[in-house]
Amino acid sequence: MAFDETYDVVVVGGGNAGFSAAISAAQSGAKVCLFEKAPLDDAGGNTFYTAAAFRCCFDGLQDLLPHLYQPDGTKGLPEELVAMIDMKPYTKADFHADIRRVTKGRADPALANVLVDNSREAVQWLMDNGAQFMLSFNRQSYVVDGKYKFWGGMVLTMAGQGKELFEFHLKTAKKHGVEVCFSTAVVDLIADPQTNGVVGVKVFKHGKNRTIGARGGVILACGGFQASPALRTQYLGPGWDLAHVRGSKYNTGDGHRMARKLGARLEGNYSGCHSVAWDGNSPRASGSREITNQYTKSGYPLGVMVNVNGKRFVDEGFDLRNFTYAIFGREILKQPQGVAFQVWDADGSKLLRKEEYADDVTTNLRAETIDELADILVTKGLKDKKQFLRTIAEFNEACKSFQREHGEVNFDPSVKDGMSTQGTTISLDIGKTNWATPIEKGPFQAVEVTCGITFTFGGLAVTRAAEVLSEATFQKIDGLWCAGELLGGLFWDNYPGGSGLTMGTVMGRVAGREAAKRANI
Structure with a gap:
């Protein structure tokens, strides 16, 4: 099949999950292109609008201290401040218990395991790539008896919040050779007519359609449908067209639509958000x-x-x-x-x-x-x-x-x-x-x-390896992955704060590595 251009991996969507996927694929040696339909001055997906809090397991304050920064960019915390911190470890059992409680036991156990088991490693990967994390004193602690007492298990936030998280991802992606194309809408997936496997995408840029090949495959990380009043009302119910959109206006269900055309199975809490x-x-x-x-x-x-x-x-x-x-x-x-x-x-x-x-x-x-x-x-x-x-x-x-x-x-x-x-x-x-x-x-x-409204919970059914599943066969659609808010089955009715960004990084990394591997990198 002839394409205007060909890459090893194509990523759709420029938020935390999409950039995590693109950077991981590039670090695996792949030639990667990330497409984002927003212009640069309005880009970043929902990531840009977050407080950039990440929930992960950790073994107490000493586990995190070597990686922490102060608001002025200085690495490390003063000893007198450390002495004032009261912070309990957040174990895998704690994380699982929080997921079960707030989702009323509906969370897909396989996806919950992927999130919990890889949460600390995912945050460390961000740190190792230069992300500066701080303790969330204002958001997650109160001063009790002269101590900063942290509560709720979520203690880390990116310095500069979502704006800085987006800038960090953009800088890191370019450092590893990812081609990032803003103002470029991915309008359709291209599948092999014999196998239905995904081999590329059709994009619209500067008034023209172009076809882009993907030897390893395509990773959809283009968010939920929360910015579409029509889809909110269709799935969430009457009155949801009146909700204010908390983040990106570009998250209008593109990934759901494109994947559905190929027979992808929808999964999760479509009436929830x-x-x-x-x-x-x-x-x-x-x-x-x-x-x-x-x-x-x-x-x-x-x-x-x-x-x-x-x-x-x-x-x-x-x-x-x-x-x-x-x-x-x-x-x-x-x-x-x-x-x-x-x-x-x-x-x-x-x-x-x-x-x-x-x-x-x-x-x-x-x-x-x-x-x-x-x-x-x-x-x-x-x-x-x-x-x-x-x-x-x-x-x-x-x-x-x-x-x-x-x-x-x-x-x-x-x-x-x-x-x-x-x-x-x-x-x-x-x-x-x-x-x-x-x-x-x-x-x-x-x-x-x-x-x-921040994001919708209904999305695409995926395997533990972030592969999108077919509704007809319950098998993976070859060459198609999903990460971020488009992923369905994990969050139901509610979620533990900070776990959305963590899951985006976890599954984005998985998808990026797997797509690079499929390209024979």
Whole structure:
């Protein structure tokens, strides 16, 4: 078959998974081309918009210390800072338990094993290639008794977050000879008519179609369908066309469409997605290249969330934030008008992360009394001031009643502290399981939030080696791999925070090596 150009490996999609695949293939000796339909100034996929947190197994602080950086780029941490860190190991058993719990046991066990078993190695590969990681002090720790107490198992973030992660990948890819083509849409896969094996792609660039051969095969890493209102509504259900897109506007289901034409089997939670509490004043159709992940509003465990009718609708404290933030966007979207208000008193406000709640990031609504705050919320869409005040009063009384019954329980935001609204005397219809303290000390603060969709969970069925499976035969489609958010079967309803980027790197590396091997490299 004649092609305009031929490579050993072709990668579709320029986010973390795609670049991990391309770099790994190039490091295996392959001639690689990566196609990205976004222009350079709008590229990076969802990766660009993330906080660049990676969840991986580790043997405690000493395992990570030799590889850590400070915000100014200095390698290593000062001894006095190290002495203030309280960090437990995060074992494979811990990781598996978190996956089973948050996905309600639905995660494909084979894919879960691949993720967990290779998580530390994948992060080390990034480090060895020059990625600078820091401890996520602001995101994943609280100061308790003079110590930075890390919680939730996820402790690492890329310095510079998603913007820097994208720049790191781009620089590393070019260092290893990967040809990167921006503003180039892959519009179809090319298959051998006899075997149905993938031998190349058709691309559209500068107003022309071109055919590109791939001796080893093609790796699809072009994301989910979350940026398509039509596909969101088709798969996720009515109302999802109203969600705000948290990241790239280019993730519109191209990989699903192209693979499906070749008979690929769809897999996973097609009615599920990663969706967060997102700034109500954020852009609707795509994330902001400047604000990026700062539009996330994850401080709800420290206060309450109410809808425009003035009622709470979730247990804000049923688990640690990085095990709940990916599902609360859906719950907000279910509310009238698809919006809600997060509310704190002075004590809760002190613990909010500045990168999400600073005045130059979001519109903070403040008042000295809760009644005055209610009046402000009415101007922002609150329909029932009396119900709002009743909700806060009932919540406060439930908190105090529990504390009177359980004087031994103390507030601790770094663990599930058991500080609840559900006592013997008073128990709310919708309780708060942890971190339940009265909202009564002024000044008070609130922000408006909506649903921000990050990525969709339904994708392509794959083997442990990232090979895409056929719906007709349940065998692999020769020459076709998949990595990143396009992969289906691992995440269901929820996911452990930080595991998406890790899985992208894990399966991207697998796909890159396997495609290079098939090209006889």
